[in-house]
Amino acid sequence: MKDVAEAANVSVSAASKILRGDVSRFGEATCQRVLEAAERLGWRRNLLVSSIQTGRTQTVGVMIPPYDSFWVNVLSGIHKRLAEADYLPITVWQGDLEHMPHFEADEQEGLKQINRLLDRRVDALIMWPTFAVAYRQHIAELAERKVPVVVIDYQPDEPFCDTVGTNEALAAKTIAKHLLDLGHRRIACISSRESKSQTWALERRQQFERAVTFHPEAKVKSWRLNSEGSNGVEVATEILTCDFRPTAVFAVSDHEARDVYEAAITLGLSIPSDLSVVGFADLDFAAHLTPPLSTLRQRPREIGAEAASIVLRRLDKSLSDSNVESKIEADFILRESTGPAP
Structure with missing residues (x-):
């Protein structure tokens, strides 16, 4: 810094301010001399020194694995928003991708x-x-x-941090209305494990059940996967062969919808002639299933950007002490997997 200041014929203090971006009190020519001298001499910011001076490291811990296309896009939204504010995300997760989403069994590793x-x-x-x-x-x-925390897709019984998620209630109503308008009156729901961390699955299923049963002639019955989430096709087969005989199935995520497809193929059922299927998330494979899957498209980049924005607002103290609960809308994507009730 001293060398840069000498080369640009300014004080060390002035060079320091200009190179931090505080240029409002200096002339354009002065700023240009400092920047040119810094580039010529190979000067680079030392953020370790800056963090000692400010108490900020300009880093945010992001504990999200690239589990599927939804979470990859969430990470993209987080990264873009933090980069705009000159913050660096440090992304970590526990275990390896082969064992997801069940790696939470080792809580101490988390x-x-x-x-x-x-x-x-x-x-x-x-x-x-x-x-x-x-x-x-x-x-x-x-x-x-005083470490701000934002959690995505988790709704605790008692709020203890800021949260960002999807408007599950409105999304469930949208799916229910679509299937009811097509004449379906026996509708099944296949849920995920509904583990203690999967509050999104629980709320999604319950909101859907509530929306369907609001219709006086409609009935809904729900199933969920085992604690490991390893029996999706078996559960889907049970749904399609039970006495209830649904004409439509709502899957709380596209992963379970794909299990329903596999079971239907094995049983010789045609989608949508014999069975309508709706998923949730619009993951990268949804449009490539046969037939393409009707689903609720979440907005993962927007969710990620919102989470990062809340963190930044917490850090600059522009939010009140009360916890933020942000809900992002989802969009219904109509494809060929739904049709009139047989």
Whole structure:
């Protein structure tokens, strides 16, 4: 910095301010001299020194794995918004992708990852639901450290952090109305594991059941996967061969919808002639199923950007002390997997 200041014929203080972007009090020519000198001499910011001076590392811990196309796009939204504010996301997860989404069985490993980020003095944390369960037990420590936390797709019984998710109630009503308008009156719902971190699946199913039963002639029956989430095709087969004999199935995610497709093919059922299927998320494979899947398209990039924006607003203290609960709308995508009730 001293060399840059000398080369540009300004004080060290002035060079420091200009190179940090504080150019309002200096002339254009002065700023240009400093910038040219810095480039010529190969000067680079030392953020370690800056973090000591400001108490901020300009980093955000992002505890979200690239599990599927939804979460990949959430990460994209987070990264873009943080980059705009000159913050760096540090993305970690526990275990390996082959064992997802069941890696939360080792909760201590999740806590270890949280501590790795805190030991590196991240300014805030953005988490997916599994880590939120582990975080909840350590809320006092994080609150004491004044580390803002935003959780995506998790709705705790008692609010303890900021959350961002999908407007599940409106989305469920949209799907129910679509199937009811097509004349379906026996409708099944196949849910996920509904583990303690999958509050999104529980709310999605319950809101759908409520929306269907509002119709006086319609009946809905729900199934869910086992605790490992490994029996999707078996559950789908049970749904399609039980006495209830649904004419339509709503799957709480496109993953379960794909299981319904596989079971229907094995049983010789035609989609949508014999059975209508609706998914949720519009994952990257949904449009390539045969037939293409009707589904609720979430807005993952918008969800990620919103989570990052809340973190930034917490850091600049522009939010009140009350917890933020942000809901992002979803869009119904009509494809060939739904049709009139047979």
